Amino acid sequence: MESFRYRSAFSPRPEEPAGGGRLEGRPRPRKYLSVAASLLAAALSLTTISPASAYVAFVSNEKGNTVSVIDTDTWTVTKTIKVGQRPRGIAFTRDGKFVMVAVGDDDTIQLIDAKKMEIVDTLPSGPDPELFTQDAQGKTLYVANENDNTVTVLDLEKRVRIGDVQVGVEPEGMMLSPDGKILICTSETTNMAHFIDTATRKIVANVLVDARPRYAEFKTDGSELWVSAEIGGTVSIIDPAKREVTGKIKFAVPGLRSEAIQPVGIALTKDGKTGFVALGPATRVAIVDGTTHEVKKYLLVGQRVWHMEFTPDEKYLLVTNGVSNDVSVIDVAAQKVIKTIQVGELPWGITIAQP
Amino acid sequence: MGGHVVLGVLTRSLIGAIGLIAAANAARAADPVDIAIGYLGRASVPQTLSPLDQPAADDGVAGANLAIEDNNTTGKFLNQRFTLIDRGVKDDEDAAQAANELAGKTGFILADLPADALLKVADGLRGRGITLLNIGATDDRLREQDCRANVIHVAPTRSMLADGLAQYLVWKQWKRWLLVTGSHDNDKLFADALRRAATRFGAKIVEERTFEDTGGARRTDSGVTLIQRQMPVFTQKAPAYDVLVAADESEVFADYLPYRTWDPRPVAGSAGLRPTSWDPAQDQWGATQLQNRFMKLASRRMDALDMQAWMAVRMVGEAASRTNSGDAKTLTDYLKGPNFTIAAFKGTRLSLRDWNLQLRQPILLADGRMIVSVSPQEGFLHQVSELDTLGVDRPETKCKLQ
Numbered sequence: 159m160e161s162f163r164y165r166s167a168f169s170p171r172p173e174e175p176a177g178g179g180r181l182e183g184r185p186r187p188r189k190y191l192s193v194a195a196s197l198l199a200a201a202l203s204l205t206t207i208s209p210a211s212a213y214v215a216f217v218s219n220e221k222g223n224t225v226s227v228i229d230t231d232t233w234t235v236t237k238t239i240k241v242g243q244r245p246r247g248i249a250f251t252r253d254g255k256f257v258m259v260a261v262g263d264d265d266t267i268q269l270i271d272a273k274k275m276e277i278v279d280t281l282p283s284g285p286d287p288e289l290f291t292q293d294a295q296g297k298t299l300y301v302a303n304e305n306d307n308t309v310t311v312l313d314l315e316k317r318v319r320i321g322d323v324q325v326g327v328e329p330e331g332m333m334l335s336p337d338g339k340i341l342i343c344t345s346e347t348t349n350m351a352h353f354i355d356t357a358t359r360k361i362v363a364n365v366l367v368d369a370r371p372r373y374a375e376f377k378t379d380g381s382e383l384w385v386s387a388e389i390g391g392t393v394s395i396i397d398p399a400k401r402e403v404t405g406k407i408k409f410a411v412p413g414l415r416s417e418a419i420q421p422v423g424i425a426l427t428k429d430g431k432t433g434f435v436a437l438g439p440a441t442r443v444a445i446v447d448g449t450t451h452e453v454k455k456y457l458l459v460g461q462r463v464w465h466m467e468f469t470p471d472e473k474y475l476l477v478t479n480g481v482s483n484d485v486s487v488i489d490v491a492a493q494k495v496i497k498t499i500q501v502g503e504l505p506w507g508i509t510i511a512q513p
Numbered sequence: 514m515g516g517h518v519v520l521g522v523l524t525r526s527l528i529g530a531i532g533l534i535a536a537a538n539a540a541r542a543a544d545p546v547d548i549a550i551g552y553l554g555r556a557s558v559p560q561t562l563s564p565l566d567q568p569a570a571d572d573g574v575a576g577a578n579l580a581i582e583d584n585n586t587t588g589k590f591l592n593q594r595f596t597l598i599d600r601g602v603k604d605d606e607d608a609a610q611a612a613n614e615l616a617g618k619t620g621f622i623l624a625d626l627p628a629d630a631l632l633k634v635a636d637g638l639r640g641r642g643i644t645l646l647n648i649g650a651t652d653d654r655l656r657e658q659d660c661r662a663n664v665i666h667v668a669p670t671r672s673m674l675a676d677g678l679a680q681y682l683v684w685k686q687w688k689r690w691l692l693v694t695g696s697h698d699n700d701k702l703f704a705d706a707l708r709r710a711a712t713r714f715g716a717k718i719v720e721e722r723t724f725e726d727t728g729g730a731r732r733t734d735s736g737v738t739l740i741q742r743q744m745p746v747f748t749q750k751a752p753a754y755d756v757l758v759a760a761d762e763s764e765v766f767a768d769y770l771p772y773r774t775w776d777p778r779p780v781a782g783s784a785g786l787r788p789t790s791w792d793p794a795q796d797q798w799g800a801t802q803l804q805n806r807f808m809k810l811a812s813r814r815m816d817a818l819d820m821q822a823w824m825a826v827r828m829v830g831e832a833a834s835r836t837n838s839g840d841a842k843t844l845t846d847y848l849k850g851p852n853f854t855i856a857a858f859k860g861t862r863l864s865l866r867d868w869n870l871q872l873r874q875p876i877l878l879a880d881g882r883m884i885v886s887v888s889p890q891e892g893f894l895h896q897v898s899e900l901d902t903l904g905v906d907r908p909e910t911k912c913k914l915q
Contacts, residue, residue: 286801286802286805304799304802305802305805305806307586326586326587326590327583327586327587328799328802345587346799346856347583347587347827347856348583348586348587348590348834349587349831349834349856350587350590352590361590364590364591366834366835369854369855369856369862370799370856388856389854389856389861389862390854390856390862391862415895415898415899417861417862417898417899417900418861420861439860
C-alpha cells in the first residue's frame with residue numbers, strides 16, 4: 159500500500175505504476191495501465207461512468223503533527239507521515255507530485271513527495287502560515303501569515319519569496335478567482351474579505367463580513383464568492399463584480415444554541431448548484447441550495463468539523479472532524495454520511511489528488 | 514472607503530474649474546475619521562503574594578494599546594484612525610475630576626477603578642454623551658442595584674467567575690467545599706458569589722473559615738518556614754471535603770494553601786484553579802496570534818486586565834467598522850443594539866446583556882500554567898444563551914437602567 163495511488167489508472171502518463179489492491183468488480187485492472195497512448199482516451203472516458211474510483215486524500219492532523227493518507231477505494235488510512243509542528247493548510251501541487259502542508263509553529267510550508275510520502279523540501283512561507291492558494295498553472299503560491307497581517311507571494315517553481323501584501327489583522331482564508339485575476343484574503347479580526355489584484359498585488363476592495371471570516375470559495379463560473387464567518391455564524395454571499403455582500407446564509411439547528419454554529423469550511427459543486435458548509439462545534443455539515451441559498455439539510459458528522467474536499471468525480475465529500483479525530487465521508491448524490499475514518503489527532507485540512 | 518467616494522465626487526464636480534482648490538478639498542476629504550478613546554487607570558500597583566502575579570506597570574493599558582493597533586489596521590481600509598488617551602489616577606486623586614479632563618476629548622472612556630469611584634465618575638458624566646467601559650471592577654452591584662445606563666461592563670462579575678468555577682467543580686464531582694474567606698470586604702463579596710454558586714449548581718459548603726489579615730508584609734526573606742507551619746494547622750480538623758475554595762482577592766493567604774493543606778486536597782478560587790476572563794497561558798481559538806502580537810508590543814504575555822482593555826477598545830472599533838462612523842452616539846447605539854457581537858478568542862461570540870450592559874463571556878479556569886477548562890460546562894443549559902448560566906440572569910436582575 160505504500161505505492162502512491164492518486165494517479166493510478168487515470169494517469170495521463172502510462173509509465174507511472176498503478177495502485178494495487180483495488181476492490182473486485184471495479185473497472186480498470188492493472189493491465190490497462192500499460193496500454194498504448196491511443197487507448198488512454200478510452201480509458202479516461204471510463205472514469206466518468208465508473209461506480210467508484212480510488213483517489214488519495216491527505217489529511218493534516220493539527221495536534222498529531224502528522225498527515226494521514228486515506229485511500230478512497232477502501233476508505234482506510236494507508237500511511238501516516240510525520241510532519242512539522244501544527245500542520246493545518248494542505249494542498250497538492252498542480253502537477254500532483256507534491257503535497258504542501260503549512261506547519262505554522264515551524265514557520266514554513268513543507269513539501270511532501272506524494273510518491274515517496276516523505277518530506278523533501280520546505281517553502282519560505284513567512285511566519286505562521288495557515289491557509290494558502292495557488293494559481294491554475296501552479297506557478298504562484300499565496301500564503302496567509304496570521305502573525306504579521308501579511309500575505310506572502312511565492313514562486314513555486316523556484317521556491318522563493320517574490321513579494322507580499324499587507325492586509326487586515328490575522329489573515330486566514332485564501333482563494334483565487336477562477337480567472338486568476340483576484341486573490342481573496344479574509345482577515346479574522348478585521349472581519350473583511352480583501353480583494354487583491356494579482357497583477358499589481360494591491361488591495362482593490364475590502365468587503366466587510368461577519369465576525370472571524372475563515373474561508374472563501376468561488377463558484378467555478380466566478381459568479382459568486384462565499385465567505386464563512388466562524389463567530390458571526392453566517393456565510394456571506396458576495397457579488398465578485400460589484401464587490402458587495404448580496405445575501406447571507408444563516409443556520410439554525412433545532413436544539414442547538416446559535417453560538418455553537420460556527421461555519422468554517424465551504425465546498426461548492428462544479429455546477430454551482432449545491433454548497434456544503436462545515437459548522438464546527440455544531441457537529442453538522444449544512445447542505446445549501448447554490449441558487450436560492452436556502453439550507454436544505456443538516457448532516458450529522460463528527461465534533462468540530464473544519465474543512466472539506468470533494469473527490470474529483472464529486473461523488474464524495476470528505477470532511478475533517480477536529481475533536482473526534484476522524485474524517486466523515488458524505489455521499490454527495492444521496493446526501494448521506496456513509497463512512498467515518500479514524501485519522502490522527504485533531505484533523506484539520508484535507509486535499510485530494512486530481513486525476 | 515467613504516472617503517474615496519467623497520473624494521471622487523469632489524474631484525468630478527470641480528474638475529477643470531479651479532484645480533488648485535479642488536486638490537485642497539480632496540486632501541481634506543481624505544483625512545481619516547479620528548476616534549479617541551480615554552483610559553482611566555489606577556496609577557498604583559497592588560501587592561501580590563507571588564512575584565509572578567505582580568502586575569506590570571502597563572497592565573491593562575498595554576491591552577488597550579494593542580487593540581488600538583488592531584483597530585487601526587482595520588481602520589486603514591475604512592479611513593478611521595484610533596488613538597488612546599491614557600490618564601492614570603492616583604489613589605488620593607479624584608477620579609471624577611480626571612474623567613472630566615478626558616470628557617472633552619472622547620466619547621468613550623475605559624475605566625479600571627474601584628466600584629465607588631466608578632459610580633462617581635459615571636454620575637459625573639451623566640448626560641454628556643460619554644460611555645464608560647468598565648474593565649476592572651467585578652462588583653455585581655454595579656450591574657444590579659447600582660447599574661448605570663452610561664456604563665458598559667467588559668470585566669466579568671464575581672458571580673460569573675464563581676459560577677464558572679462551580680460548574681467545573683460540580684462536573685468534576687468535587688461537590689464538598691471547604692470555604693476559606695479573607696477578612697476584607699472584597700474577599701467577603703467573592704465568598705458571597707461562591708456561596709450563591711454552590712447553591713445554584715448543587716455543591717455543598719461543609720464548613721467555612723475566615724483567615725484574618727493581621728497585617729504584615731506579603732513577602733519576607735524567611736517567610737516560607739512560617740507559612741509551612743501555619744497553613745496545615747489552619748486547615749486541620751475540617752469535615753470531609755473534596756476541594757478547598759479560597760476567597761482572597763486581597764492577596765493575603767490563598768496562594769499559601771496549595772500543597773500545604775492538612776488533608777491532601779486541591780485548592781481553587783483565589784489560588785490553585787482560578788476563574789478568570791483571560792490568562793497568559795490561553796492559546797486556543799486563535800489566541801496564539803493575539804498573544805504573539807501582545808508579546809511583540811509589551812514584552813510579556815497578556816493577563817485578564819489587558820484582555821478586558823483589549824476587548825473594550827475592540828468593541829468601539831467593531832462598532833466603528835460596522836456603522837462606518839466615528840460618531841459616539843452612533844457607536845454607542847450600535848453597541849447597545851441587538852446586532853452587536855464580538856469575537857475575542859474565547860471560542861464563541863460575545864454579546865451584551867441588554868438588561869444591565871454586561872458582556873457575556875466564557876470563563877477560563879487556569880492554574881497558573883495551563884488553561885484547565887473553560888465554562889460554561891457541557892450540560893449546563895439555558896434557553897437563551899449558555900453564557901447566561903454564568904452570573905445573575907435576566908429574571909433575577911435588580912438593574913433598572915437609567
